[in-house]
Amino acid sequence: MALPHAIMTALLEDDMSGYELAKAFDVSVGLFWRSSHQQIYQELHKLADRGWLQCATVAQAGKPDKILYTLTEEGRDAMAEWVLGESRVQEGKDDLYVKLYNLSEDNANHLTAEISRRREHMMQRLYLYEKIRRRHYANPVSLPVRRKGVFLALLAGIRQGEQFLAWCDEALAMLGTIDEPVE
Amino acid sequence: MALPHAIMTALLEDDMSGYELAKAFDVSVGLFWRSSHQQIYQELHKLADRGWLQCATVAQAGKPDKILYTLTEEGRDAMAEWVLGESRVQEGKDDLYVKLYNLSEDNANHLTAEISRRREHMMQRLYLYEKIRRRHYANPVSLPVRRKGVFLALLAGIRQGEQFLAWCDEALAMLGTIDEPVE
DNA sequence: CGCCGCATGTAATTAGTTACATGATTGT
DNA sequence: ACAATCATGTAACTAATTACATGCGGCG
Numbered sequence: 001m002a003l004p005h006a007i008m009t010a011l012l013e014d015d016m017s018g019y020e021l022a023k024a025f026d027v028s029v030g031l032f033w034r035s036s037h038q039q040i041y042q043e044l045h046k047l048a049d050r051g052w053l054q055c056a057t058v059a060q061a062g063k064p065d066k067i068l069y070t071l072t073e074e075g076r077d078a079m080a081e082w083v084l085g086e087s088r089v090q091e092g093k094d095d096l097y098v099k100l101y102n103l104s105e106d107n108a109n110h111l112t113a114e115i116s117r118r119r120e121h122m123m124q125r126l127y128l129y130e131k132i133r134r135r136h137y138a139n140p141v142s143l144p145v146r147r148k149g150v151f152l153a154l155l156a157g158i159r160q161g162e163q164f165l166a167w168c169d170e171a172l173a174m175l176g177t178i179d180e181p182v183e
Numbered sequence: 184m185a186l187p188h189a190i191m192t193a194l195l196e197d198d199m200s201g202y203e204l205a206k207a208f209d210v211s212v213g214l215f216w217r218s219s220h221q222q223i224y225q226e227l228h229k230l231a232d233r234g235w236l237q238c239a240t241v242a243q244a245g246k247p248d249k250i251l252y253t254l255t256e257e258g259r260d261a262m263a264e265w266v267l268g269e270s271r272v273q274e275g276k277d278d279l280y281v282k283l284y285n286l287s288e289d290n291a292n293h294l295t296a297e298i299s300r301r302r303e304h305m306m307q308r309l310y311l312y313e314k315i316r317r318r319h320y321a322n323p324v325s326l327p328v329r330r331k332g333v334f335l336a337l338l339a340g341i342r343q344g345e346q347f348l349a350w351c352d353e354a355l356a357m358l359g360t361i362d363e364p365v366e
Numbered sequence: 367c368g369c370c371g372c373a374t375g376t377a378a379t380t381a382g383t384t385a386c387a388t389g390a391t392t393g394t
Numbered sequence: 395a396c397a398a399t400c401a402t403g404t405a406a407c408t409a410a411t412t413a414c415a416t417g418c419g420g421c422g
Binding site for chain 2: 002005006009012028029031032033034079080082083084086087089090091092093094095096097098099100101102103104105106107108110111114118121140141145146148149150151152153155156157159160163164166167170171174175177178
């Protein structure tokens with residue numbers, strides 16, 4: 001399980017509150033390990049209990065207080081150790097493909113629509129990726145080491161996304177040849 | 184959650200026991216919705232309780248009895264209905280990318296090894312895909328409708344796999360430029 | 367006045383993993 | 395005798411989702 005480590009990864013860059021973490025997740029490490037704010041709050045408590053994070057309440061003008069989390073030395077050590085462990089292959093789980101196993105004249109239109117929606121969604125995702133890439137990773141060779149790693153993750157996202165778009169097009173073309181049932 | 188529907192999908196083709204299902208999963212719909220035999224057995228009980236599956240004990244010569252599961256009409260209806268529902272985007276969860284966010288001189292060698300292992304693993308997976316493709320989906324245009332859907336899922340797997348191999352090569356090349364720390 | 371953003375959570379449930387358990391037959 | 399394959403499960407635990415809950419401040 002990588003959620004605690006994904007959280008600590010985000011905290012490498014900056015100290016953050018649970019709320020800020022949940023938002024940051026949407027545009028950084030959370031792109032590769034999605035989580036809800038509820039789970040993040042729970043996990044933050046656990047990590048603080050284990051001594052991997054330290055927390056401090058910070059008062060803000062015109063806003064509710066927030067609880068800032070900071071990586072401890074122990075946290076950093078735990079991260080370094082975790083990276084060196086064996087990670088197992090993540091097997092895919094996507095019900096779209098399960099649904100495709102059940103393709104018929106009756107649902108071809110629906111599946112076409114679902115794939116179109118997915119395509120649209122992925123285009124938005126790619127737009128985000130490209131924005132990040134242009135901003136921070138335009139020249140990958142000159143990046144410091146850690147940034148190169150982030151770039152490689154980003155690159156994986158971009159490549160996967162582009163490949164998915166191409167597959168959608170193939171799939172939509174093939175689905176287009178299936179006739180609707182006559183009423 | 185697509186596990187019950189993945190199970191029923193497998194049972195569209197053939198009546199099977201839990202044990203057979205668990206094995207069949209490895210080379211069919213389970214490629215897109217992995218599950219353990221324990222979970223499958225649990226789910227089979229639930230599905231039988233709900234009336235979507237019917238079960239019958241079958242004696243075998245020289246082997247233990249098995250419990251054969253068959254899709255009921257209600258099960259088929261439930262499947263058809265499920266396909267027409269909205270499926271939500273499956274967000275990726277792969278700790279390899281989380282680890283890459285933590286790339287440093289100290290772990291570059293380890294991550295290189297991990298990516299190599301993943302590459303190897305994916306090549307084996309692709310070999311399986313291609314074997315299935317040659318056997319059953321050599322000429323996709325002439326397939327009956329449902330088979331076209333299965334082919335599209337398979338194609339997605341193949342394309343994703345090929346893309347992943349290419350990414351691994353890019354990543355390995357980049358990681359190769361990082362110097363080890365001096366002891 | 368009501369909605370949105372900020373900020374933090376608890377509770378209940380479902381899904382998934384890991385470990386453990388049993389017992390028969392076939393091959394070495 | 396021992397391991398492997400066939401066959402079915404239970405129990406305990408961890409992870410993740412869904413629903414619910416609260417309260418302040420600013421904006422229209």
